[in-house]
Amino acid sequence: MEHLINKQVLDIQVSNIRKFSEMAAKYDDVITFAIGQPDFATPEHVKASGKLAIDRNRTEYTTNAGLPELRQAAARFVSHKYGLNYIPDHEIIVTTGASQGIDIAFRTILSEGDEVILPSPVYPGYEPLIKLCGAIPVYFDTTEDQFRINPDRLKNAITTKTRCIVIPSPNPTGITFDAESLERLAESLQDKEIFLLSDEIYSELTYEGRHHSIAAVPSMREKTIVINGLSKSHSMTGWRIGLTFAPAYLTKQMIKVHQYSATCASSISQHAAIEALTTGMDDALSMKDVYRKKRDYAYGRLTAMGFDAHMPNGAFYIFPSVKKFNASSFDFSVDLLQQEHVAVVPGVAFSPYGEGFVRISYACSMDDLKTGLDRIERYVRSLD
Template identity: 60%
Template structure:
């Protein structure tokens, strides 16, 4: 009966990150730096808010977009942190993680034949959802430009069919952030065209130097901002994301959301409210830890003579391994078998990630040190 299934669904694959992670778990004594999940616990006061929600019987459906106080807190958070203005009554939707926000945004703005421009290498969560809509991903190669998307690179790829540009900064897998000046150039290029910007800002609270800038500041009516608490508040399992956009977009996205999930778990919503009010700066403590780790891992990789861009956000590094003459998958697999250390092959992040591996530093310094010792030991034998 399998032949009867939707071809688009049959053709997409599970993410290369997961595939590799599953493969690695079959090997013994491997230190894995493969997962993009904070290694901190959810802040205590947020956990208490979740428990209280259950005890106080806040366990029913809520408004489809999330209960109003939560949306208000989310809008205030964006205003306080990034100076973005959204009306909580009409322009904010609470979603099941950033993942569901991406899905409902694409399903609302894309139709058959639409083209979506993405800067490669890129997080693998977008392409399959674009394909499920019958749309086509178009990749811009950013590898020659320090992984930065520019208005110039973008312009070459824009066609009549372009409906959306994905701006995933701070970036997974490269950690690169774009400055306000770079975003203004992109905004000027796109302004007035029939193109939406999907700005995935899930790592916005993890920017090390300078402030996070959102393109929504410069082109609000064409931008859909995606954010959430998975990374900033170490709440991946609570599944809390947000969509912010003009009402003419949210009123349609909300229908997709409604028929998809009705609403996000009421218990998670209460925890999210606590995070966005009393925990507005919770991420600072984690960010300082990440900064130390970033500096440590970056310096070690540079000392190993690996070519790597110093990241300014998120918790990843994306060194080149092209000098070793192997595909990124074979190189990563060899490291697992011969060095006992696992990184994600760059090819999991589109063809443009070929020749790189991704290291996540959402791990303790001790774990990072041991993993890098193993890498260094292996490389010193090979050179």
């Protein structure tokens, strides 16, 4: 009966991130830099709010779009933090994690044969969702521009079939977009009927200055869907709370897809999320300070070993080149795992333009970071 399964589903491959995590699990003493999982516990006051919701039997369905008070809190949060203004009742949806928000956005705006431009290297979770819509992912090389979008070069990737451009969060490169580059991009797209999907899940983990959203550019708001959530900012990955911010005409259609795919996000998690976005508005600041120290340490160690790398300015990843070691990113990663029991993710997991790089997550204890980097140093010295 397998031949009857949807071909688009059959063609989807398991993420290489997960593959390497599973390979690493076979080693007892492995140091893993492979998963983008914050190494902090959910803040205590947020957990207490979730427990209280259970004790008060707040376990019923919520409205499809999410608790009104949560959407109001989300609107205040992004207005205060990023200068984004959205109407809670008509322009915000609470989703089951940011991934579901991306899914309903694509299913709302994409049709068979549409093209979606993915600035690459890029998080591998977009491609399967695009293909499930019958649309076509188009990878756009950013490696020559320090992993940022060059508007002049982007013009060559746009065709009459381009329906959407993804502006990805800094995964896997750790590189964010500054206000000037976003304004230049907005200017180049101003007269084009192309949607933008701006994945801003790491918005609170921007190290230098504040996070900037292309949706804050007036001409872009009406064509942009902003994806955010609490997984990274409040270390709430398992609570599965995502948020979409989009103009009313888009949100009105996205809610249809959402209500039939998820009904609503977990009511318990939503009550905890209210606490996170109000009392915990600045919870990410202390986490960011710790990540910054780990970033500085990882960058200093790797460059001292001879790796070429750009200094990350967001998230908790660094994306060094391994080209000088004369091995593919996959072979380098496998050999490193086998020889030194350190798990990194080969760059090819993030599109063909990731070849020649590896992704290292420094969302781990400082002891593990030091030990893992010691092992990497020993490994690269053995290659001389």
